[in-house]
Amino acid sequence: AKKAAQSRAGASYNIALQDAEMGKVVTGFPPEPSGYLHIGHAKAALLNDYFAHDLYKGTLLFRFDDTNSTKEKQEFQDSITEDLDVLGIKPDKTSYTSDHFHTLYEYCARMIKEGNAYADDTDQKTMRDERMTGKASVRRNRTVEENMAIFEGMIAGTQLQNCIRAKISVDNPNKAMRDPVIYRCNHTPHHRTGTLWKAYPTYDFACPLVDSLEGVTHALRTTEFADRNPQYQWFLECFNLRKVHIWDFARLNFKRTFLSKRKLTKLVDASRVWGWDDPRMPTIRGVLRRGMTISALRDFILKQGPSRNITLMDWTIFWNINKKEIDPIAPRHTAVDQKETVRATIIKQGPEKAYTEERPRHNKNPGLGTKKVAYSSHLILDQEDAKLFEQDEEITLMAWGNAIVPKINRSSLDFRSPVVDIELELHLEGDVKKTEKKITWLSTEGQSLIPVELVDFDYLLTKDKLEEDDNWEDFLTKQTEFRSAAFCDANLAACKTGDIIQLERKGYFRVDAPYKDGKAAVLFNIPTGKTR
Ligand code: ATP
Ligand code: MG
Numbered sequence: 001a002k003k004a005a006q007s008r009a010g011a012s013y014n015i016a017l018q019d020a021e022m023g024k025v026v027t028g029f030p031p032e033p034s035g036y037l038h039i040g041h042a043k044a045a046l047l048n049d050y051f052a053h054d055l056y057k058g059t060l061l062f063r064f065d066d067t068n069s070t071k072e073k074q075e076f077q078d079s080i081t082e083d084l085d086v087l088g089i090k091p092d093k094t095s096y097t098s099d100h101f102h103t104l105y106e107y108c109a110r111m112i113k114e115g116n117a118y119a120d121d122t123d124q125k126t127m128r129d130e131r132m133t134g135k136a137s138v139r140r141n142r143t144v145e146e147n148m149a150i151f152e153g154m155i156a157g158t159q160l161q162n163c164i165r166a167k168i169s170v171d172n173p174n175k176a177m178r179d180p181v182i183y184r185c186n187h188t189p190h191h192r193t194g195t196l197w198k199a200y201p202t203y204d205f206a207c208p209l210v211d212s213l214e215g216v217t218h219a220l221r222t223t224e225f226a227d228r229n230p231q232y233q234w235f236l237e238c239f240n241l242r243k244v245h246i247w248d249f250a251r252l253n254f255k256r257t258f259l260s261k262r263k264l265t266k267l268v269d270a271s272r273v274w275g276w277d278d279p280r281m282p283t284i285r286g287v288l289r290r291g292m293t294i295s296a297l298r299d300f301i302l303k304q305g306p307s308r309n310i311t312l313m314d315w316t317i318f319w320n321i322n323k324k325e326i327d328p329i330a331p332r333h334t335a336v337d338q339k340e341t342v343r344a345t346i347i348k349q350g351p352e353k354a355y356t357e358e359r360p361r362h363n364k365n366p367g368l369g370t371k372k373v374a375y376s377s378h379l380i381l382d383q384e385d386a387k388l389f390e391q392d393e394e395i396t397l398m399a400w401g402n403a404i405v406p407k408i409n410r411s412s413l414d415f416r417s418p419v420v421d422i423e424l425e426l427h428l429e430g431d432v433k434k435t436e437k438k439i440t441w442l443s444t445e446g447q448s449l450i451p452v453e454l455v456d457f458d459y460l461l462t463k464d465k466l467e468e469d470d471n472w473e474d475f476l477t478k479q480t481e482f483r484s485a486a487f488c489d490a491n492l493a494a495c496k497t498g499d500i501i502q503l504e505r506k507g508y509f510r511v512d513a514p515y516k517d518g519k520a521a522v523l524f525n526i527p528t529g530k531t532r
């Protein structure tokens with residue numbers, strides 16, 4: 001969290017909030033504790049933070065919008081608090097919509113008494129059809145007494161069939177204005193208020209009232225809520241409450257994944273992923289576990305800015321920003337695939353005995369210090385490299401020098417068959433600029449090689465953008481996890497969980513589990529924006 005605060009992106013946009021006064025702007029980020037935060041939420045949270053703190057030196061409120069006990073949990077609530085902290089966002093105040101349940105109950109009762117709301121037990125489908133066709137509910141003209149009695153029954157838990165609807169309009173061209181539901185029954189215990197309430201305000205009803213009551217001056221909402229803006233203002237007018245400015249911004253969408261807690265919950269529940277922090281998940285935890293840095297995540301999101309143009313983001317841009325961040329600071333290591341490893345013996349000019357040398361961890365960043373590199377006449381190489389060698393070719397052993405390949409033993413006479421072992425003649429006088437093949441190698445003597453498991457992942461979805469009528473479950477990628485084994489230089493033994501390294505010629509990796517008690521370290525491949 002400290003690190004994120006230091007590397008604040010210092011974003012600035014040519015955008016001002018309406019009627020904003022320096023020091024007096026209050027924004028609010030209202031997540032529902034119904035899942036872990038995804039990178040779309042990070043955008044909403046960072047924009048609220050930007051306007052409140054960076055631009056207007058005002059106040060950032062953070063409110064758990066916990067009005068649906070069926071979907072919400074303490075675990076989600078705790079993770080949201082932690083993830084905001086990880087992003088370096090420091091709200092000035094934290095609250096809960098559930099703190100206001102009694103007040104909201106009173107506001108609803110008042111609406112009923114003033115003839116502005118009614119109880120309705122029309123079944124869901126009929127209600128939806130009536131809303132679509134602009135038809136009044138048969139319950140629309142119940143008496144205040146009848147409505148109040150039903151509402152009290154809903155609160156007491158004796159009444160289950162009804163909901164309460166605001167009496168706004170039957171046929172307003174904006175369907176969000178057609179008598180929206182403001183209270184509904186739910187007998188699932190609430191993670192904060194337990195069984196105290198048997199009916200809860202809806203988001204549509206609670207959000208404007210609580211925003212206004214808590215002092216929000218500017219509510220930032222994603223554009224898909226724009227149809228509901230008049231409704232938001234209607235509730236405030238209904239109670240003569242302080243007006244709140246609404247600022248709409250574009251939601252963040254990414255190719256080949258979904259930013260929806262509902263769908264992500266299904267993946268977790270069906271064990272399609274290991275959990276909310278799975279490196280394939282577009283959650284804040286997921287992308288950090290995959291190897292995104294906090295500052296690159298902030299930079300990326302803040303670069304999107306508060307525009308209203310909805311775009312479908314490509315992951316390559318996301319990971320490319322990260323690559324620029326990690327490349328100068330990722331220590332370099334060497335790994336050789338365990339599959340079909342090729343043994344190389346230096347038969348001429350090689351060292352008689354193994355020795356080690358201190359070499360820079362990063363050629364361009366001396367600040368990273370040095371590592372031990374072991375040299376001997378017994379090496380292992382990748383099959384991928386060795387199978388391309390030609391007899392008597394001169395190659396370069398990276399960070400050592402040139403060598404000639406006088407002998408190549410293959411598993412059969414066929415020149416395409418795998419190489420089993422080769423012989424080398426070290427030729428350190430050779431010009432490394434003249435060779436075509438610069439290859440990775442590890443000495444099997446003078447160090448203990450560290451076994452590592454390399455894990456790569458594919459996107460969750462097979463299609464860039466799901467259409468409205470696509471059944472998303474049909475587009476889940478079948479295999480999204482790919483594992484391979486490798487040996488790594490001895491320096492890897494000191495790497496800890498969370499370290500980001502580069503394996504020369506193999507890419508960037510994040511250590512998910514360190515080497516311990518002889519068990520292979522687990523390294524996640526970090527996309528660079530080139531492939532995925
Ligand atoms: P989800 O569908 O994933 O559950 P939500 O909007 O229902 O999203 P909330 O917890 O209510 O989830 O969201 C908190 C805030 O985050 C809201 O203001 C919402 O507009 C914003 N938000 C959610 N998804 C995105 C997104 N993809 N891009 C930008 N902002 C988002
Ligand atoms: Mg929501």
Ligand code: MG
Pocket residue numbers: 260261
């Ligand atoms: Mg949602």
